[in-house]
């Protein structure tokens with residue numbers, strides 16, 4: 097579609113679904129050499145098959161559990177071995193358990209969510225960091241959320257809010273630590289995007305979609321591509337003077 101990411105290598109996590117899948121395919125369509133991964137092997141393979149059908153430069157490792165340091169290190173090593181470098185790291189994979197506090201179990205919900213939203217970002221950044229320092233360049237794109245800024249009525253998002261507030265703060269710190277090495281770090285805070293994570297809730301919770309839309313200036317839910325366009329800009333040299341920033345891709349929901 098364009099050569100905006102020509103010559104760049106992108107490691108994208110969570111490519112089996114939603115935003116990770118949207119970013120990985122869009123980046124490859126705009127010239128990047130992409131490495132994907134997911135804990136869900138079947139889903140990641142479907143994305144890989146789509147990429148192959150389009151003749152994109154795309155490889156993928158699955159299953160890969162990003163909460164496991166050895167798996168993340170192997171993923172980064174495989175990316176460097178295949179493509180020689182890592183210009184872009186998109187941390188889209190995440191897992192969150194949604195429960196109200198009365199029903200939130202410490203191990204099963206709280207700790208799993210913090211690991212599924214924070215460890216996965218830390219471990220991937222840590223593993224890719226040495227290579228980015230060596231290159232003296234890199235663009236890290238993390239996903240916070242509208243939930244890092246405001247509560248959504250009817251959503252048991254306590255652990256998720258903590259995780260996403262953490263990603264927002266971590267990204268700022270990563271930007272500060274990366275700046276001397278020309279490593280940029282930014283986050284995107286999506287509003288309600290229709291993905292594998294949200295579709296079941298939207299479909300099965302009466303009145304939930306209407307409630308979200310009531311607050312959304314642009315009066316529609318987001319699609320993975322809406323987020324991927326912002327990520328593409330942040331991944332490219334077009335954003336070379338942007339770091340430590342968070343981008344609301346939310347149809348105006350947090351401002352209304």
Ligand SMILES: NC(=O)c1ccc[n+]([C@@H]2O[C@H](COP(=O)([O-])OP(=O)(O)OC[C@H]3O[C@@H](n4cnc5c(N)ncnc54)[C@H](O)[C@@H]3O)[C@@H](O)[C@H]2O)c1
Nearest residue numbers: 110112113114115135162189190239241288289291292293
């Ligand atoms: N969809 C939304 O409305 C929304 C809103 C705000 C923020 N976000 C954030 O955007 C990112 C992507 O969300 P999405 O809706 O596309 O999610 P999704 O659930 O549709 O896709 C996430 C993918 O990550 C994979 N994954 C989860 N844990 C993993 C692990 N430990 N190792 C490897 N892979 C793992 C899943 O298998 C899945 O394929 C997440 O960080 C999410 O919190 C999404």
